[in-house]
Amino acid sequence: MKFKFGVDSFIWAEDFKEKDLWIIEKAKEIGFEVVDFAIANPYTFPTEQVKAELARVGMDCVCTTTLTLETNPISPDGEIRKAAVAAMKKCVDICNTLGAPILGGVNYAGWGYLTKKPRTDQEWDWGVACMREVAEYAKETGDVTICVECVNRFETHFLNIAEDAVKFCKDVGTGNVKVHLDCFHMIREEKSFSGAVKTCGKEYLGYVHVNENDRGIPGTGLVPFKEFFQALDDIGYDGPLVIESFDPSFEELAGNCAIWRSFAKTGEELAVKGLANLKAIAETV
DSSP: OOOEEEEEGGGTOSSOOGGGTHHHHHHHHTTOSEEEEEESOTTTOOHHHHHHHHHHHTOEEEEEEEOOTTSOTTOSOHHHHHHHHHHHHHHHHHHHHHTOOEEEEEOSSOTTOOOSSOOOHHHHHHHHHHHHHHHHHHHHHOOOEEEEEOOOTTTOSSOOSHHHHHHHHHHHOSSOEEEEEEHHHHHHHOSOHHHHHHHHHHHHEEEEEOOOTTSSSTTSSSOOHHHHHHHHHHHTOOSEEEEOOOOTTOHHHHHHHTOOSOSSSSHHHHHHHHHHHHHHHHTTO
């Protein structure tokens, strides 16, 4: 099966701005077929300029976003939950304009919001209600699939494993909410890579990040990519596989993700070498 590999804008830019438009052509030049735009702030993202550059270069895209403590769908503060829905709707608008079919990421809770307790039924109900409103808006305005990213327990207490994410999608019940798997988080939380893929199945697996266990060069660590790719092939997954990592020089992002050392001379080198490794592994599937 031929996989479609992509790269995240985080490789080069912490907060994508108009000055970063060159990234689109660079991503194509080094062999990627898709760019994942990490939308740090939907209200300042240069949507029209990105749309024009994508058309000029001839590049496909998807989008991800990370909600904050001020835009947290599971906050006990109703105004913060309203702000979360508004921010997500703005992200959907961006996707519609760009023709991006996917909106992934930690889009169901404020990233880093931890209560030091297990998820509650009330939080679940708040999260489902907020996501349902956004998902219905996405259906009314276009054809965007919202994909919820399971991340590790140190970043959220809400969705850590595929099983919970599938349940969340089912409870939202709109048909356009799916699961976003990320190998970096999977190796910390799942019992099995193939098992997590099978739990989602083709019906619920919507998006994939192919990151190494240390966020270093994919294919040089502990992630069982051959097993993972075989499982993806088995269910007929046909979405993009995107490399995402961060440079230690990105102070806020690297600090939040606990990245203290460099894994390559540049983020671009990490992406290029990772792409070569992953393509070689994919050829064996």
